Amino acid sequence: MKPDVGTVMQGFFGTLLGDIAPHLNAEYSMGNVGIMGMMMFMTAEEYDRAADIRVAENAEMRSLFSHAAALVTDDALKKKLAAAASEKEGSLRVTALNARNAALAALLIELQTHVEASDASWARNLEARIWDHLVAATERRKLPLPSFG
Amino acid sequence: MEDLARRVAAYLAHRMPQASNIEVSRVSRIHGGASRETFRLHASWEEGGAKVERPLILRRDPVASLIETERDLEYNAYRAFHPTGLPVPEPLYLETDLSWLDRPFFVMEQIEGCQAGSPFNAEPYGNFAEKIGRQFWTHLGHIAAADPHGIGFAANMDPIAPEECWKRELEKWEKVIDEDELEPQPVARAAIRWLKRNPPSPAEKISVVHGDYRTGNFLFDAEGNIRAILDWEMCHLGDPLEDVAWAVDPLWAHERPERPGGMIARDEAIRLWEEASGLKADPVRLRWWEIFNSLKGLAIWISAGKEYQTGANRDPVLAFSSWYCTDVHNRVLARRLAELSKEGRA
Structure with a gap:
């Protein structure tokens, strides 16, 4: 079998900090090795989950837009929301998912700004739903930080 | 070398x-x-x-x-x-x-024989946390109490009126996000809108603002004495509560708001600052500056990410800041703004 990426990254993190850093004399180099090691530790987690959290985020935003399209009164925004809600996820490469995530996030900003300006009860509920999404999305993206005791 | x-x-x-x-x-x-x-x-x-x-x-x-x-x-x-x-x-x-x-x-x-605590360590000061914390907040109070003109700090600096401090800082950091974001930032944009809709009361006085006063930006010796306050690159004239809010930001020392920066309890920290500065930490204005500072943090990390991505600066600390700190501040702001949104709609 081949070791998976997470195992390799965590292994490299240990090697960098345990075997390589102690043999460096320059303080600046040691600091950089420490940072790079920590980022390898994070990459181990990110590699495994990157596509999953982006697909989940994009699906949540499309669902939000589908719901919002029936509520907002601005015709131009309504059309954009409906169009985005009906899109399907294509390639699962992280770069492709990021590009779609960025487009959806831009529309989310537009929707949230629109909703904040309304006193209607649908706006209150929609604003709460947008925040539920943003809190969940930011929590999902939480990166692990190794503990050094 | x-x-x-x-x-x-x-x-x-x-x-x-x-x-x-x-x-x-x-x-x-x-x-x-x-x-x-x-x-x-x-x-x-x-x-x-x-x-x-x-x-x-x-x-x-x-x-x-x-x-x-x-x-x-x-x-x-x-x-x-x-x-x-x-x-x-x-x-x-x-x-x-x-x-x-x-x-x-x-x-x-060079201040010799000292060290700086890591802001990414849950216990950056170990047994010295209480001793260092008391000095940390008292020194910040003294910075706030200083007369910027009397000590020669304000010379050649743009003056600022107490009611304008928030606006100038918000405009400055919003511009950084406008210029440097690599992808849309829903949380940062929501924070900017909230900050504009809810401007703070005017500063109690115009003070020297360190701009980056926090865990990691001072040196302490083997007896737990603070020997040097460093990293004044972002200093300016403004509302002294801006520094208080940055120092209590949840990013420093593992998101433990009850013991900011891994030092002393928040209430005691504010009390020491008020005592040393002779000022009051108005809770509503302080909350505005706390939201602002998490946004300012985001702006800094977004800018760091752009520097690294474009190859302008390949220092690994920029990549780390962009990954880790952006995520923390997005999470901190999302939670706080969600609560404020509910309060505002209630």
């Missing part, structure tokens, strides 16, 4: 014509401080028949940095506060002539 040592020695000879046999050795770059290249070095020379030894710090502008700042701001802060008794290194020379070291730089006293 030999070339840098030779060039620094030539510069010191230029600044100290009375000195002879100037030697610069033990040049070592210090990690962190991505807004400046920071070097520790040892200078020795002969003067008046005596041998002089002096450990120094050299801070040189990088090609691109985490925080785009003017080095004379930081140097000016050291010059203003050094005579007041606040623990800061003695500033020695500020140089903008590029012929010496290719980029602007300044030289200051």
Whole structure:
């Protein structure tokens, strides 16, 4: 079998900090090795989950837009929301998912700004739903930080 | 490093014509401080028949940095506060002539035998947390209490009215996000809208604002005494609560708002600051500055990410800031703004 990426990254993190850093004399180099090691530790987690959290985020935003399209009164925004809600996820490469995530996030900003300006009860509920999404999305993206005791 | 040592020695000879046999050795770059290249070095020379030894710090502008700042701001802060008794290194020379070291730089006293706590360690100060915390918040109170004109800090700085502080800072950091974001930032944009809709009351007074007063930006000795408050690159005139809010930001020391920066309890910290500053930490205004500072953090990390992505600066600390700190501040702001949204709609 081949070791998976997470195992390799965590292994490299240990090697960098345990075997390589102690043999460096320059303080600046040691600091950089420490940072790079920590980022390898994070990459181990990110590699495994990157596509999953982006697909989940994009699906949540499309669902939000589908719901919002029936509520907002601005015709131009309504059309954009409906169009985005009906899109399907294509390639699962992280770069492709990021590009779609960025487009959806831009529309989310537009929707949230629109909703904040309304006193209607649908706006209150929609604003709460947008925040539920943003809190969940930011929590999902939480990166692990190794503990050094 | 030999070339840098030779060039620094030539510069010191230029600044100290009375000195002879100037030697610069033990040049070592210090990690962190991505807004400046920071070097520790040892200078020795002969003067008046005596041998002089002096450990120094050299801070040189990088090609691109985490925080785009003017080095004379930081140097000016050291010059203003050094005579007041606040623990800061003695500033020695500020140089903008590029012929010496290719980029602007300044030289200051090196504070030896000290360390800085890591803001990414849950217990950055161990058994000294209480002792250091009391000094940390008292020193910040003294910075707030200082007369910016009286100590020479305000010279050559744009004046600001108490009711305008928030606006100037928000505009400045919103512009950074506008210029540097690599993808849309829903949480940052929501924060900006909230901050504009809910402006704070005017500052109680115009003070020196350090701009980056936090865990990691001061040195302490083996007895737990704070010996040097560093990293004044973002200092300016403004509302002193801005510094209080940055120091209590959840990013420092693992998102433990009840014990900001891994030092003392928040209530005690605020009490010490009020006592030393003679000011009141109005909770509503402080909350505004807390939201603002998490946004300012986001702006800094977004900018760091752009520097790294474009290849302008490949210091790994920029990539780390962009990954880790952006996520923390997005999470912190999302939680707080969601609560405020509910309160506002109730």
